[in-house]
Amino acid sequence: MSMQGMERPGAPGDREAAVELVYEVTTADLAQAFRVRNTATPALRRQRWLVPLVGIALVVLGGEALAAGQPGPNGLPVLAGGLLLCGLAVWGPRLRARAFAGLLAKAGATRTVVDGTGIQVTTARSSTRMEWGAQPVYAETADTFVLLDVAKGAAAITVIPKRGVRGPGDVNRLRALLDARLRRL
Structure with missing residues (x-):
């Protein structure tokens, strides 16, 4: 599935602030997310x-x-x-x-767009749009940003590896978007 030219909702100002990442989630990324999750509640x-x-x-x-x-x-x-x-x-x-290795392999390349309206995560098998309130807490590790919903026992997790950024300064722009809309763990 080609991820080029995919439209996403949002106002023109939201598009200007958008950060796009393309990556494959690895078991190491997920292990970091689970370690972060263990500190969430x-x-x-x-x-x-x-x-x-x-x-x-x-x-x-x-x-x-x-x-x-x-x-x-x-x-x-x-x-x-x-x-x-x-x-x-x-x-x-x-x-x-x-335990999730098989699912990660089937998901393949992931394209994530983070903008002022929320987060769009698209894989070869699915597409999910989350508003900021869906996972109102995040943590930053050396390699990832991990978004969590602590109200549900941190069961909902989104992992965004930093290696997926497309340009210089995108990690800082992504951090600024997350800081403005989510509570840092």
Whole structure:
């Protein structure tokens, strides 16, 4: 599907301020977005430290049970569960992102236009227009801008990789558009 010449709604002043990006979302981009998501709400922040804390406690309890030679299956499953929780705390965002690899490959090239009226995201399989209120919070990482709807537990995420900008200064223009309309996380 050609993304050339696609029209988008908006007033002429909105078109002048538009920033266009063309990119393919990678699992690394998505992993960064999931890490940002984990800091977006109080519940997710608690989960971020609670999961490894419980994991470490289970590793200690399971290790003590095995070291004491207590009969029964208590030590090994508790130890394994603790190791699993610790692993999920460290590699969870990357594993979640890898689960989306097939969908990302099918989406192919993504064209995103950000202007005064909102965000238009177009892939080979879909096109979505979001007004600014749909995801009113954003965070910036070294490589991406991540837009979130924190009212819904940060379930709605839009990832905009900086490498997709078309010209010099577009990252700064995009940041200015986001700062003017969204709350920075």
